[in-house]
Amino acid sequence: MDFIILVKAFLNLCFNIFAVHISIMAKKKTISEPSGTKKNKKELSVGVVGSGSFATAIVKMLVENCKIVHWCVRSEFVKGAIELRGHNPTYLTAATFNPKMLKLTTDINELVSACDIVVLATPSIYLSDTLDKMNCEYKDKIFVSAIKGIIPKVNDVVAHYLRDEFQIGFRNQAVIAGPCHAEEVAMERLSYLTIATVEDETSEKLESIFNSDFIKVHSSKDILGNEYSAILKNIFAIGAGIASGLGYGDNFTAVFVSNAIREMETFLEAIYEAPRDVNESAYLGDLLVTAYSLFSRNRNLGNLIGKGYTVKSAIQSMNMVAEGYYAADSIYKTARQKGLKLPIVETIYGILYEGKNAEKQFKKLTTKLN
Numbered sequence: 001m002d003f004i005i006l007v008k009a010f011l012n013l014c015f016n017i018f019a020v021h022i023s024i025m026a027k028k029k030t031i032s033e034p035s036g037t038k039k040n041k042k043e044l045s046v047g048v049v050g051s052g053s054f055a056t057a058i059v060k061m062l063v064e065n066c067k068i069v070h071w072c073v074r075s076e077f078v079k080g081a082i083e084l085r086g087h088n089p090t091y092l093t094a095a096t097f098n099p100k101m102l103k104l105t106t107d108i109n110e111l112v113s114a115c116d117i118v119v120l121a122t123p124s125i126y127l128s129d130t131l132d133k134m135n136c137e138y139k140d141k142i143f144v145s146a147i148k149g150i151i152p153k154v155n156d157v158v159a160h161y162l163r164d165e166f167q168i169g170f171r172n173q174a175v176i177a178g179p180c181h182a183e184e185v186a187m188e189r190l191s192y193l194t195i196a197t198v199e200d201e202t203s204e205k206l207e208s209i210f211n212s213d214f215i216k217v218h219s220s221k222d223i224l225g226n227e228y229s230a231i232l233k234n235i236f237a238i239g240a241g242i243a244s245g246l247g248y249g250d251n252f253t254a255v256f257v258s259n260a261i262r263e264m265e266t267f268l269e270a271i272y273e274a275p276r277d278v279n280e281s282a283y284l285g286d287l288l289v290t291a292y293s294l295f296s297r298n299r300n301l302g303n304l305i306g307k308g309y310t311v312k313s314a315i316q317s318m319n320m321v322a323e324g325y326y327a328a329d330s331i332y333k334t335a336r337q338k339g340l341k342l343p344i345v346e347t348i349y350g351i352l353y354e355g356k357n358a359e360k361q362f363k364k365l366t367t368k369l370n
Contacts, residue, residue: 045115048071054146074106075106079104082102083102086099118138124148124158125321138166142173144174157224157228158175193210222275228271232345235298235344240299241302242358245307257287257288260291263344267334297321304318311351347365
């Protein structure tokens with residue numbers, strides 16, 4: 001009998017020790033998992049608006065960190081093709097997806113209602129038509145612009161368009177800058193993003209969903225500077241393409257790009273003064289890759305013009321939008337209003353919009369560069 005009592009006492013002691021151990025471990029787990037951990041960050045609901053090459057690349061970046069990525073595409077055909085085959089049927093077809101990780105729709109209200117963060121990645125000429133359909137509640141959302149062009153409807157950048165037309169302040173905005181070609185993202189080649197936003201908390205959220213083995217993210221607070229520089233580099237890339245089509249070599253292109261970054265700095269300082277260094281990747285780096293890369297649609301447009309295509313025929317021969325063409329008109333007029341001397345911008349505008357001969361205009365330009 002005494003033996004049985006001792007055994008029961010021993011078992012009871014073991015049970016109490018085990019219970020205390022479980023309680024301590026539970027408290028440790030609670031302490032080690034406060035709100036705002038990486039797990040919670042990845043539970044942010046994120047959506048992408050657009051179905052072009054860069055929109056597709058952004059979705060590829062996001063599926064690295066997000067369980068589900070909402071994706072608003074332009075047609076039921078594109079939606080059905082992605083759901084069936086796991087890739088965009090028209091753009092960046094090399095990028096493959098697990099359809100179970102995507103929530104596809106053609107309704108922007110469905111996407112915005114479901115998401116905390118909305119990435120806008122349509123061509124600039126289509127953004128107003130897309131957002132005009134938005135009638136759901138969106139004031140507490142973060143809108144991220146991956147658009148590198150001027151909105152024709154208002155002749156202004158996306159940041160101002162969102163602020164003025166939809167009352168989305170800069171605290172609820174961010175801008176994505178490169179250098180980052182969609183084609184290299186599809187191949188998972190190491191690429192860099194600069195994400196500009198005024199809120200540190202927003203910057204941390206965006207870094208957590210974009211950073212991966214092949215995407216490195218840097219932060220900036222220069223929203224307008226990053227947006228305007230992305231627009232300007234497309235105009236300069238058209239010029240680099242024209243030079244290539246005309247037969248100018250690497251030596252001239254180097255001088256051309258050197259002058260282009262100085263024109264960019266002049267324009268940015270006149271538009272929006274801020275502590276920035278145009279030699280950083282978001283400015284100079286993005287300009288270099290867009291001016292030199294064979295993936296650059298703006299360079300390719302310029303190359304066709306340099307080879308003798310009319311501007312209209314060159315645009316029609318491309319299956320993607322070259323943002324620099326539309327931006328050149330707005331940037332040229334803004335520079336004139338500000339009294340800025342920008343020889344490269346003036347040259348590109350003259351060729352694109354005034355029908356001036358590319359060969360003659362570049363011969364004149366060579367005397368103005370140094």
